[in-house]
Amino acid sequence: MNILEERLSPEVLAEARNLAASILDPNTATRSEIWKSVWDKPLYANTKVTTAHRWIKEIEPFRDEALLSWGERDGELYIEKIGPGTKRDSFRISGRASNELLSRTQVARHRLFGIQGAAVAMRAMPYDAPFERLAAQPLDLAISNIQRAYGGGWGPISVLHALTDLGLAVKPDIHLVRSARAIGLLENCHVSVKPDFKQLLEINRRVGLLCHEKFGDRSGRNLRYLDKVLMEISRCGMLTD
Structure with a gap:
């Protein structure tokens, strides 16, 4: 090699x-620091890197607000899964930022749903070093726990992609x-x-x-x-x- x-x-x-x-050091990185590193990983799944980078540029202005309120019914964006699979009609989007977001990007709704799921899970974690416990776990358990917490849109590859930026x-x-x-x-x-x-x-x-x-x-x-x-x-x- x-x-x-x-x-x-x-x-x-x-x-x-x-x-x-x-x-990032998973033993000390804060919730907001980890969010800035992991939020975009559903955009890379099964697509070209150049396409993912274009999508990231389109929706990055919403990144910080996503951590604060995506997934709350009275938040800036609320995505409901109302049907099977990943087709467009299986997701309903509402919220104050929905029109602006949809005018900026054609990112598939199931990918946005994955970002929302991660935001909801991150808000439920401690602000200080929320990944400290995960860093101490065997890799298989850490992957399973993140998948369970983040939900749809987070396959093992996407989770591993996120863990790569933490050196895990x-x-x-x-x-x-x-x-x-x-x-x-x-x-x-x-x-x-x-x-x-x-x-x-x-x-x-x-x-x-x-x-x-x-x-x-x-x-x-x-x-x-x-x-x-x-x-x-x-x-x-x-x-x-």
């Missing part, structure tokens, strides 16, 4: 180091899995095109072992750096050589 890492551009490596340096996990997207397989990290480990829960945990376990082998520890910063580097090795096309 070190050889592939050295072939990444200085800009990519600098970005990886910056991401590693900017992770890696996000096993298609690029990280390709790189991990190419360097032999997934030897004797079957990983589906869409990894199941058990496979996601195993990938995280093996990347954690690689992190300890490479850096001598499994600190949050080193794990975040490794997550970015593994993703970029594949995304930059290095595995086609």
Whole structure:
């Protein structure tokens, strides 16, 4: 892996180091700090990163208010799930900010519902270090607890994406899995095109072992750096050589 890492551009490596340096400490990060890091993760699920970034730009003006009142009947935005699945008609949107929000973006309502669910759950958590307890839990339990609290729109991958910014996990997207397989990290480990829960945990376990082998520890910063580097090795096309 070190050889592939050295072939990444200085800009990519600098970005990886910056991401590693900017992770939140789950033992001390406040509710508002964590919210600014995790709120947008439902926008990345099953879509292109460029599309997710466009959506984020469109609805970021509502981010702080979302934490304060989304999901309350008398709040700025209230989304009800009134039908099955994720189709548009399965959700009803109301609230003082609903018209402005819908005029700004075409983000699917089930994604907005996921953001709302996270906001409701975050308001129920302590303001000071709400993730401290989760950080001490085994990864499988932490994922399950967050999914249960946040509700619809928060699959295991979205939760892992959120935990990545806290240095608690890696996000096993298609690029990280390709790189991990190419360097032999997934030897004797079957990983589906869409990894199941058990496979996601195993990938995280093996990347954690690689992190300890490479850096001598499994600190949050080193794990975040490794997550970015593994993703970029594949995304930059290095595995086609």
